[in-house]
Amino acid sequence: MKKIFLLCTITALAFSACQQGPVRYTQDSPEIDTVKKLISNYNSKTFDTSMYADTSKTYYNTNKNPISASDAMDYHKQTDANYASRGFKSENQEYEMVVTDDGETWVNCWLDWKGTLAANNKEIDIPIHLTYQFVDGKIVREYGYWDPSEIVMELQKIEAEAKMAEEEMEPME
Template sequence: MKSIILQCALVALIFGACQQGPVRYTQNSPEIDTVKNLIANYNSKNFDTSMYADTSKTFYNTRENPLSPSEAMDYHKQTDNNYASRGFMDDQEYEMVLTDDGETWVNCWLDWKGTLAANGKEMTIPIHLTYQFVDGKIVREYGYWDPTEIVMELQKIEAAAQMAEDQEQTE
């Protein structure tokens, strides 16, 4: 009898150990699909804010002064003036995690390529974006990248234009 009770307890323990909790990490989820759609919209210059909660906050290379969804789209439209072409490249990495606090985040590591309109210089920049989701909507977005190469090139273009203007005025 002890043997049967011991065996039943062992079986119950094994089944209990096999019970899985919620998925804490995945590379396939509706939230990842939303982010992929957002990236596709960016590439096609479709500035849609429907994936964001009205109160969403976006932070690009900062932890202060967040942008609203419409301000983030305006930011992209404004920076588009500098490029003949731009967009995220194919074959990117996405993951969704459920934190210990129950928050849902999608992280992505992307390569962005742009060609400056003023001189045709092509640049590729690695970018990390992370999105927090609540009820299927983005409530936080953080984007991090090193803009140094672009800023330096735009400064060179501006300096050359200023030099040409100064030279015209002295002639």
């Protein structure tokens, strides 16, 4: 009897071990390819919103006050005025797709960004985390997190220096 029980237990364990559930984590998926295309578009200044759902919401360094995909593209166009060059580096990029317990599909990526300020040619490197939720192959939510402090401080310094130079040029009354 013990042998039959042990045989049944081993058979049940072997059978359950062979059962493949849905893929919950991968580093190769159509959604990851979409995010890689989005990153490539950003680097080439191709501002395409076709991979976003019409109702998508984008959050940069916040979880409040979302913007639309077209507003996100406008944001990138406006900030481009500050840079002689900018883009994500091609090395050390990490991408993963996960399906949550609630069945949501997310792509996470960790990237290094490099920009050169147009006003003084200072190079700035920033690690960035981006995460995208997908529904039916389209991005419905995007979150981007990075520390902009170095850029903000450098732009403030450039502005202060320009103001000082302007004041020095004004004639004394």
